[in-house]
Amino acid sequence: MNRLKSIAPVAIIAAALGYALLANAQGFRRGFRIEQNDPPATELVVARWHFGTNGLIGHMGWSHNYPSSDQNLNQFIKDATGIDIEVASFRIVELGSPEVFDxxxxxxxxxxEMELTEQEVINLREFVNRGGFVLMxxxxxxxxxxxxxxxxxxAFPDRPFMQLLNDHRVLHSHFDLDDLSRMxxxxxxxxxxxxxxxxxxxDLAIAAGHNNDLANFWDWYDEPQMPLEPAADAFRLGVNFAVWAFTH
Incomplete structure (x- = not known):
């Protein structure tokens, strides 16, 4: 991983503030229509899955904080690592489609809110078996x-979830995160x-953060109600997952 370079997370967030203000001025924040994105041909493109739902969150939970959280996280990954990624390196992908494997x-x-179709279950299992990584x-x-x-x-009746303890490698894949309690x-x-x-x-293939909402931190870090240090932890954790997905 000598292509990855460490940069102070708070400094990165401060530098990215200008981008967030520009995005706000261009109307990319909350209150917009959900539109597909055409990502550039970078090494890493993050897929936001659209999946079948039970409607408990209005069938729209899959799209929460889109696209500004996606854009802000990508900017942070770009600035904090040597991964080839751009702000627009994200795409909505139907879990039930063959595109999921791209x-x-x-x-x-x-x-x-998940209520997966049979094809979505098949694709989830195949995605992991092919080496994909999922952040829930x-x-x-x-x-x-x-x-x-x-x-x-x-999809995985024989693979129960296990708790990820503080010493798990994913929490130290780029930044060291021993305590998530600030969020x-x-x-x-x-x-x-x-x-x-x-x-x-x-290798870790699915990570699910119970009682957390990383996308809120990624989306709202530039707003007064979101203190900077917890948001910095959220960005650090997002980078760790991206580095893990890129290298495992």
């Missing part, structure tokens, strides 16, 4: 946790806990 790093918003974000409480578990179990006061639910499922090689 993008090895997938982001899932509100998995507590923005779900809290027992009901949403059990919904997420039950839907993923349809807890700014998200619903209780203690932030990450769960994971491994692939056949024993």
């Amino acid at each position: 993008y090895p790093f997938a982001y899932v918003s509100e998995p507590g 974000d923005d779900f809290d409480g027992i009901v949403q946790l059990e919904t997420m578990r039950s839907q993923v179990a349809r 807890s006061p700014y998200v619903p639910g209780g203690r932030i806990v990450y769960y994971g499922i491994m692939n056949d090689r024993g």
Whole structure:
């Protein structure tokens, strides 16, 4: 990983503030129509999965914080690492389509609303078996946790989720993150806990953050109600997942 370079996260966020203000002026923030993005041909393009839902969050949970959280995270990845990625390196991908296999790093918003079709279950299993990585974000409480578990179990009935402890390599793949508690006061639910499922090689293939909402931090870090240090942790964690997906 000698192509990756470390930069102070708070400094990166401060530098990215200018981009966020520009995006706001151009109308890319909240309150817009959901539109597909045509990403550049970079090494890493993050796929935001559109999946079947049970409607408990209005069938729209998959799109929460899109596209500004996607743009801000990509800017941070670009500035903090040597990965070839641009602000626009993201795309909405239908989980039930063959396109899902074109993008090895997938982001899932509100998995507590998942009600996957049979084809989506097949694609999820095949995506992981081919070496893809999935980050599940923005779900809290027992009901949403059990919904997420039950839907993923349809693809992996023999692979239960395990808790990711502070010494897991993904939490240290680029930045060292020993404590995620600074984000807890700014998200619903209780203690932030990450769960994971491994692939056949024993590498982490699905990471699910219960009682956390990384996309809110990525989206709103430039707003007064979002303190900078918890947002910096959220960006650090996002970079760690991106580096993990890019190297495993």
